[in-house]
Amino acid sequence: MDESDPRVLKTVPYYRSGYVFISRADRNIDVSSWDDPILKEHNFRIGVLPDSPGKNLLLQINRYDDMFDYFAELTNYESTRNKYIRIDPKKLIDDIADKHLHVAMLWGPEAGRYVRDSKIPLRMQIIDDNVKKLNGDKVPMYYKVYIGVRKDDDALKQQLDVAIKSKSKEIDAILKKEGIPLLPIND
Structure with missing residues (x-):
């Protein structure tokens, strides 16, 4: 989970990606x-x-209309208004491999295994964390990831914090094996 959910206690972050x-x-x-x-x-x-x-950034650079048909294809021409339609990120990866797209923007941890397993060699580049909306507000590109723990279970949170800190190299190795792009946690 990310840092902002007030419903749970959060462990120390176990990775950071973008x-x-x-x-x-x-x-x-x-x-x-x-x-x-x-x-x-x-x-x-x-x-x-x-x-x-x-999507918001495409709107900001006046490219949303150019890609509107692609978004309709992704949802099988169903409206996303008032409902959630899950689109497998592998679809975008396949569209890159097939040259239907030049690039795709995805959350690195969600895309990593598909990039790693693609039969066509792909390049994954972490996006610079300098994105701002037209009003000057920052659009975060990097996030730390935490484990959520019940609010009344501080003992478990403390145990997990110790485990995360002591096993950080092993955790990083597993994440890298999955193709997840990692950033330093303390930046």
Whole structure:
């Protein structure tokens, strides 16, 4: 879970990751920032999940309308209004591999295993954490991940904190094996 849920106690973070741009390795696309001019080119296809920060950022750079048909395809032309439609991030990864998209923006931990397992070599680049809305508010690209514990179970929280700290190298190894891009926790 992320840091903001007030319903539970939170352990120390056990990893930190971010949103990523994913592209085919053979396309040599090097994008790590929403400020990159290539993202504003109307023939450059960018995939994001509906109702994600990526959707808002496409709106901000005036690219949402260009990709509207793609979003409709992702939801089988069903409205996302007042309901949740889960879209497997693998769909976007497959669309990159098939050259239907140039890049996709996804949450790195959600996409990592699909990038790792792709038969087509893919590139995953963590997005710079410098994104701002037009009003100047920050759009976070990096998050620390915690374990949530019942509010009345401080003893369990303390035990988990000790385990996370003492096993951090093993935890990192498991996450890396899964293809999850990691950032330093203490930055």
